Structures are given as structure tokens and as C-alpha cells.
Amino acid sequence: MITDASLTELKAHFKEIQISDDDQYHPLGNSGKVTIFPKSEQEISTVLAYANTNKHSVFIMGGGTKRGYGGQLEKADILLSLAQYTGIVEHNPGDMTITVKAGTSFQEIQTYLAPYKQKIPLDPYNPKHATIGGIVSANDSGPKRLGYGAARDNVIGLRMVYPDGMLIRSGGKVVKNVAGYDMNKLFIGAMGTLGVISEVTVKLRPIAKYESILFVSFSERNIEEIRAFAAKVLDSMIEPISLEILNPSLAGKLTNTNQFTMLISFDDVKSSVHYQVNVIRSIVPDKTTLRSLTQNEATSFWDNFYHQQPNGLTNETTTAAVLKIGVVNMDAIKILKEAELIADACHVSIEAHGGLGTGICNVSIRGANEDILSAIQQIRKSAMNHGGYAIIKHLPFSLRSEINVWGERTASHFLYEGIKQKIDPNTVLNKNRYVGGI
Known part of the structure; x- marks a missing residue:
């Protein structure tokens, strides 16, 4: 527990680290009685080692978009903010890999890569504020997961700080890294309960020459017709980046059509995209409405799409x-x-x-x-x-506090508990933030 004496000790111990004594209530919880802003991996390690020795609980936050994701405690003793731990560590354009600090926003990375005509093949929600560390910790992904995969498919290396302050590395900085167990997958999606991600190495993908989005709206709410058309698309030789069904409310908000609407997107060279669009045009069912978006319109649509979902930074009246x-x-x-x-x-x-x-x-x-x-x-x-x-x-x-965030425990839950106990025996990191209240 953080006391006045503990706060004085923290400020003396971490002279080079910015400390905020903030006791304000936040409706999403996952706050801290004291917020610490490390600027280096060594400072992260020092904070965790101190917390582990003194039995202080620590919550982790990047951009704050996932503040309402899990967690049964309103406040930890320390909120470890990675807001000042940002930047590109290493970029190998020829190998198509990049290593970045965990507090770097996704949009900042994509902006850096744009002159190289490369991008990270992920599509998280709220990319302007979501950090790469938070995206990986939650294994976040959007509609383009069909073509791009999730974080588990694209992360090739991690640097982690264990709850006791020890630094470890999993994976590597090259794509063809197949030696031993893929330890990355242990930490991706673990919601920060096993360690603080300090650096992330990701595979890159060339920015597509052209992109198009098709909307197929179904005037009658016939599930079998939607299913049959989706199966026909998936069984064809074309390769959509995303194949989503929007309910009438979301379709109305994004496309001004209050009907069940299928979103089909392609990105590739222009001739390939046009060919695949024509294939869709040839197989759409009768009594449907087909509309398409060109390159610039598609970019604008995705920007709206990825910011329409409530998150830890939105202020909603309801x-x-x-x-x-x-x-x-x-x-x-x-x-x-x-x-x-x-x-x-x-x-x-x-x-x-x-x-x-x-x-x-x-x-x-x-x-x-x-x-x-x-x-x-x-x-x-x-x-x-x-x-x-x-x-x-x-x-x-x-x-x-009134509903189970993760649903019922599964038969494999004891494995999660065992891993958590082995790595974080003092339950320092993100307590009650993961499956089953781990």
C-alpha cells in the first residue's frame, strides 16, 4: 500500500523519473495512487524491482484506449505510464522489419514508415492513440485480420521486463527465426499480467498500390442468402483483405444504408483490385445493392471505422x-x-x-x-x-464488478494460474486484469 512515507521514498528513489501524485477518480478504473513516467527500459526495470520488493501493485498504461478492458480494482499502488517511452529503435527496410518502443502510437509508426512505402500489417481500433505495446498486449485487431493476421502472426520479437525487474528477450529481429519455442505467444494477449513489454519487433508489408471497398446491402434480412454469398466469395480465387457483415445500425452510421451490409475490401496493384471487384460484381445476388469506394474514399472510410468504437478515451453521455x-x-x-x-x-x-x-x-x-x-x-x-x-x-x-468480464473459467485455467504464479508470485502486475481474475 502506498503511504505518505512511501510517496516520499518514491520521489527520492526515482529522481530522474516524473512522478504524479494523482488521487482522482476515473470511471473506468485501472488507475494508480501514484503515476510514474519512465523514459528508458532501465527505468521501467527499476520501478518494477522496487514495486516487487515492497509488495506494491502496478497497473500499466500506454495511450489509455484500453483502460476499460478488464480489471476488478479501481486503483493500484503505482500506475506505470509509458506515455514518454516512445520512438523507433531500429528499422531495416531491406529485411522489412522494425523495432519500436512500446509506448509509441500505432499511427506514429505508420507515418514514419510511409516514405519507405511500408507499413505494419495490423489494423487496431483508435490507431492515433493506441500504442504498439497495448495492441500486442491485447492482441487487438480489426476487419483486415482476414488478410493481415493478428499480432500473434506479425510480431517476431519482444523485449520484456519481468515483475522483478529482470530483462528478457523472446524471438529475434529477423523473419526466419525458428529456433526453440515461440515464447512471443506467451506474452501477446496476456494483458500485461506477465511482464511489461518494452520493445516490439514486427514484420512489415509493402503499402498497397491501390485499395477499393465494396458494400453489398441486403434488402431482405435473409441469413441464408448472406451466408451463401459469403461462402461463394470465400470459395472463389479472389483474396479479400476483409469480409465483414455490418448490422443495420452500424451500416447506417457508416454508409447511410440501414440494412445488413457486407463489406469487402481489396488492396493490391490496381489491375488486381479491379479484377477482383469485377468478380464480385458478377456473383452478387439479386435484390441487393452494390456500391464501391475508390482509393481516397476507402481511406476516409477506414479512418471513420476505426474511431467509431467506444474506448478508454471517449466521453460518452450514455x-x-x-x-x-x-x-x-x-x-x-x-x-x-x-x-x-x-x-x-x-x-x-x-x-x-x-x-x-x-x-x-x-x-x-x-x-x-x-x-x-x-x-x-x-x-x-x-x-x-x-x-x-x-x-x-x-x-x-x-x-x-457486477459481471464476469471474461466469461466462465475453462478447464485449462489452472495452466494460466500456474504461469502467473511462476512469473509473478507477488501478483505485482495488472492484478485481476486477465481471464478468471488473474
């Missing part, structure tokens, strides 16, 4: 929640259809999209507190009935 759902890919249509019925029954508004190639759905819910909790429970039940899962990506702290 309570908002976000669910991430995983089901068999074609069942994404059923989830969105059932979510429409649940929205009416629970008196909430729902904006949702689901990956018809990945089965990953994102559902944003807005309304009164009790209505949102009821909707979450019913949507989770629907996902489980389809053999899937539903976790809460964003929810105010007061409501996270």
Missing part, C-alpha cells in the same frame, strides 16, 4: 460497452441477427460487425446500466450456444 465475440466464421451472421433481437428486448442500441472469414465479432452497446448488463448476458449466452465465447473489451469500472 453508458457504453464493447464485446468481442468469437464463433465459427459463418455464425457471425447469426450473432448479429440475434443481437438485433436482444437490442429490442433490452432497450439498448447495438452497433456490430462480424468477420465472415474469421468469426470475430465486435458489438458496441449503449443504454442504461441494467439494460446493458442484461444485453451482455444474453449475447454471451447466444455466443456460447454457438460454441463460441464473448469477452468484454470496454465497460465502466462500476459495472465490471
Whole structure:
């Protein structure tokens, strides 16, 4: 526990590190009685070693977009902010890899890479503020996961600071690195419960010469027709970067068409994109509306898309929640259809999209507190009935104490507990932030 004496000791111990004594309440929780802003990996190590020795709890924050993602404690003793730990460490244009500090925003990295005509092949939400460390810790991804993969597919190396301050490295800085176990996957998606990511090495991808987006809107809410068309697209020789179904509310917000709408995007050389667009035009079902966006329009659309989801930085007048759902890919249509019925029954508004190639759905819910909790429970039940899962990506702290963020524990939970106990026996890092309250 942080006392006045502890605060005095902290300020004396970390003279070179900016310390903020902030005891204000935040509606999303995951705060700290004291906030420390390290500027180097060694300073991160020093803070964690100090916290581990003195049994102080530590929360980690990058840009703050995922502040409402997990966590059953309002405040830790120390909030470790990586806001000042930013920058490019190493870029190898020929090898198409880049190493960056964890507090660097995703947009800053992409802007740096643009003159080299390269990019990180990830598409997280809120890219202007989301940091690469937070994206990797949450294994965040968007609709382009179908073509790009997730963080687990693109991260080739990590530098980590263990809860006791020890520095470790997993993976490497070259793409063809296959020796030993892939330890990166242990930390990617672990929500910062096993260590603080200090550096990330990622594979790069050339920026596509051309991009186009197609919208196929279905006038009648016929699930089988949507499913049949999606299967035809997936079975064809074309390779869409994303294949998403938008529910009427989200489609209306983004495309001004309040119908179930399929979003199909391509990026490649211009001739390849045009060829694939023509293939789609030749197989669209009757009684559908087909529209397309050109290069500049597509860029503007994605910018709106990635900032429409509630997050830790948005100020909403009503309570908002976000669910991430995983089901068999074609069942994404059923989830969105059932979510429409649940929205009416629970008196909430729902904006949702689901990956018809990945089965990953994102559902944003807005309304009164009790209505949102009821909707979450019913949507989770629907996902489980389809053999899937539903976790809460964003929810105010007061409501996270009333519902299980991660869902029911699985039979493998003891493995997670064992790993956490081995690496962080004093439960220093991000306590109760991961599956089962780990």
C-alpha cells in the first residue's frame, strides 16, 4: 500500500523519473495512487524491482484506449505510464522489419514508415492513440485480420521486463527465426499480467498500390442468402483483405444504408483490385445493392471505422460497452441477427460487425446500466450456444464488478494460474486484469 512515507521514498528513489501524485477518480478504473513516467527500459526495470520488493501493485498504461478492458480494482499502488517511452529503435527496410518502443502510437509508426512505402500489417481500433505495446498486449485487431493476421502472426520479437525487474528477450529481429519455442505467444494477449513489454519487433508489408471497398446491402434480412454469398466469395480465387457483415445500425452510421451490409475490401496493384471487384460484381445476388469506394474514399472510410468504437478515451453521455465475440466464421451472421433481437428486448442500441472469414465479432452497446448488463448476458449466452465465447473489451469500472468480464473459467485455467504464479508470485502486475481474475 502506498503511504505518505512511501510517496516520499518514491520521489527520492526515482529522481530522474516524473512522478504524479494523482488521487482522482476515473470511471473506468485501472488507475494508480501514484503515476510514474519512465523514459528508458532501465527505468521501467527499476520501478518494477522496487514495486516487487515492497509488495506494491502496478497497473500499466500506454495511450489509455484500453483502460476499460478488464480489471476488478479501481486503483493500484503505482500506475506505470509509458506515455514518454516512445520512438523507433531500429528499422531495416531491406529485411522489412522494425523495432519500436512500446509506448509509441500505432499511427506514429505508420507515418514514419510511409516514405519507405511500408507499413505494419495490423489494423487496431483508435490507431492515433493506441500504442504498439497495448495492441500486442491485447492482441487487438480489426476487419483486415482476414488478410493481415493478428499480432500473434506479425510480431517476431519482444523485449520484456519481468515483475522483478529482470530483462528478457523472446524471438529475434529477423523473419526466419525458428529456433526453440515461440515464447512471443506467451506474452501477446496476456494483458500485461506477465511482464511489461518494452520493445516490439514486427514484420512489415509493402503499402498497397491501390485499395477499393465494396458494400453489398441486403434488402431482405435473409441469413441464408448472406451466408451463401459469403461462402461463394470465400470459395472463389479472389483474396479479400476483409469480409465483414455490418448490422443495420452500424451500416447506417457508416454508409447511410440501414440494412445488413457486407463489406469487402481489396488492396493490391490496381489491375488486381479491379479484377477482383469485377468478380464480385458478377456473383452478387439479386435484390441487393452494390456500391464501391475508390482509393481516397476507402481511406476516409477506414479512418471513420476505426474511431467509431467506444474506448478508454471517449466521453460518452450514455453508458457504453464493447464485446468481442468469437464463433465459427459463418455464425457471425447469426450473432448479429440475434443481437438485433436482444437490442429490442433490452432497450439498448447495438452497433456490430462480424468477420465472415474469421468469426470475430465486435458489438458496441449503449443504454442504461441494467439494460446493458442484461444485453451482455444474453449475447454471451447466444455466443456460447454457438460454441463460441464473448469477452468484454470496454465497460465502466462500476459495472465490471457486477459481471464476469471474461466469461466462465475453462478447464485449462489452472495452466494460466500456474504461469502467473511462476512469473509473478507477488501478483505485482495488472492484478485481476486477465481471464478468471488473474
